[in-house]
Amino acid sequence: MYHGYTGNILRVDLSTGVISRELLDMQMAEDFIGGRGLASRLLCQELDPAADALGPENPLIFGTGPLTGTGAPATSRYVVVCKAPLTGTIACSNSGGFFGPELKFAGYDALIIQGESAAPVYLWIDNRTVQIRPAESLWGKFPTETEAALRSLTHPSAKVACIGPGGENLSLLAGVVNDGYRLAARSGVGALMGKKKLKAIAVRGTGNISLHDPQQFWKATLDMYQKITADPVSFGSFRAYGTASLVSLINEMGAYPTRNFQSDTFEGAANTSGEALVEGILQRNRACFACPIACTRVSEVKEGPYQGRGEGPEYESIWALGALCGVADLAAVSKANFICTDYGIDTISTGATIACAMELFEKGALPEQELGFPLRFGDAGAMVRAVEMTGKREGFGDVLADGSYRLAVRYGHPEFFMGVKKLEMSAYSPRVFQGMALQYATSNRGACHVRGNTVAAELYGIPRYLPPEVLEQKEEMVRRPFQNSTAFVDSTGICLFTKFAITHREICALLAPATGLDFNFDRSIEQGDRIWNLERMFNLRAGFTSEDDRLPQRVSEPAVDGPRAGSRAILQEHLQTYYLLRGWDKSGRPTRAKLEELGLDDWWGVCSDT
Amino acid sequence: MIEVTVSLNAGLRRYRPDLDIGQALPLHIPSGTNLHELLIQILQIPPAEVAFPMVNGIKCGLDQPLVAGDRVALWPPVAGG
16 A cells, blocks of 8 residues: 555556556655656666667656645645756756646656657546547647647646647757646756657546545644745745745845846846736736645736736746846746747746847857847847747747757857856856855756755755855755755655745655655655765766866856955865765765665666776 | 935835835935844834845845945845745
8 A cells, every 4th residue: 555655657658659557666765755856766767878868768757756746735746857858967847736736646656758659649647547649739739728728638627738839849948838837847858748749748637645644644734834824935925926026135136147147236127026027917826736825926918019928927037038138128028938938948048048149149159140130138029039939949049949058059159158067057146156156066957046946045044044155064055955955855746935934854744644654854865865866877877077067167257246246156176075075086976885875886887986 | 324225125115115116215314323223213114024134235134334325125034946
């Protein structure tokens, strides 16, 4: 009898049409939990990391966690794991909404999609009945249209994850879109779904999730709801302003990267702030499954050239399509955000790629005749036009759709690529947040803030305040309470945003009665450490080295303006300390002793030479 | 007296609803006034509501004395991702 877990893994081979069900290996679940950890472990047994990320052998794995769908607060999360088309690293993109819980109610902890279909198909999962069906009529449709069409083709309450036209045209910026508007966005996972010709997955689940100790579980759940609804962040400003509340604050700190990271202060921040969003275009909030916070914005631009409606824009999207491109027009930023959702492409990487193109254009490296129009920083109309062309792969959009790394290299200026391991950085300047500098450099999916959001410590004081400019103790802070802890949380199925109100320990206190397994704080940190090292081993096998744990030169140079002018990302000294704390050798490879400690040595077979 | 500017953000905007978003309010205050005194005596904002007091872009304690030309910016508890 499984508790928390369903005990089933669904395997679909799109090349052969064979659909099968496998039992979850409970030892694997104990070691890797679920979600990010379990799906990454499954990927490592399915794929040689050196393989082509867009080849048929690269599986697309959907994973839920043991808490997904249980009804504890914000237990909406699912992950999409594969070798990343954009970066070549391991990919794990994460999303909320209702699709993940529904997959769990249908009876699956994970879904492995392998092979490739010759023609467009969708997958219809009606509890235990699973069919591969033709999807020619859905090809080209936006996610909201796809969802509506699939509900009439399958069941009115089906939940849908799909790709937009961006995934269909193999944009390396494409994500997987669920519930119409939410993206498992980063690393190009949608391109792999498009390569498999899998337009969508519709799922209907009517089963229950068994709990080991329901009385204790619901007591812990009630405590958690009470804590979240009493918390001034989670139930106050986060509910009122969403993630966009950070725009004005991070900008005030001089930590808001602007014009492709040429500056860290944006003069148009007030116009594109969370306050401007709430007072200008917000229609209402929306919540994911079992979430009391409801941070999602539903917005509408009703007048002018940028009319549109949808979810968001979130802090990161406002930044990438706004400040990073020098655009101070909230309506234009919102329109660009809605277009990204329609085409199913990542707002961060899309905005960053256009910002890179703007710098190439302004510095004379990208001729106007190739672009088709001038693309200058601050030109809202040109930015929106470029986003739409990117989604369609139309004109120069065909180049933009492959991301900023390939763009910068193609035009002879790799130094204009503002990312790590081919993934674009996020909206926290690493010149200011020294913890984030180390996090960007070492994150297993490339420069990403949510693999270890050190801003929690460096600004909010969670778990304790370490000022952004302080260097001491940052290596251990990045490693343990952020990277390892986050790897654990991402594997449970609960949303990271609960962590403003509840602790890692309290999440453990939910998992034990849910699953009957011995989840405690120390063990969960070890599980996070195991998952982090597994991802690292995947990347090393894929060909990455410590040379890839590098920040762009530009952020190692002093900030030119703002309250922290003169500050710069300091990485090199910290990298060796970080490696040492991780139990890695000087070239960033886990030692044999470290792998043995984590139980990763016997099945992997490749260890450090030391 | 010294002149400083103050901006109120997110939920704190309700204390000066007439200000535009991001607008800095110029204030003349006695020399030596600290942030805590500014909040209570001049702005009438309960200090407990202020989670991120920034002076010239740097987070600081409420006991920080203000000097002429300081740019004060205040936030309630906020977070994001």
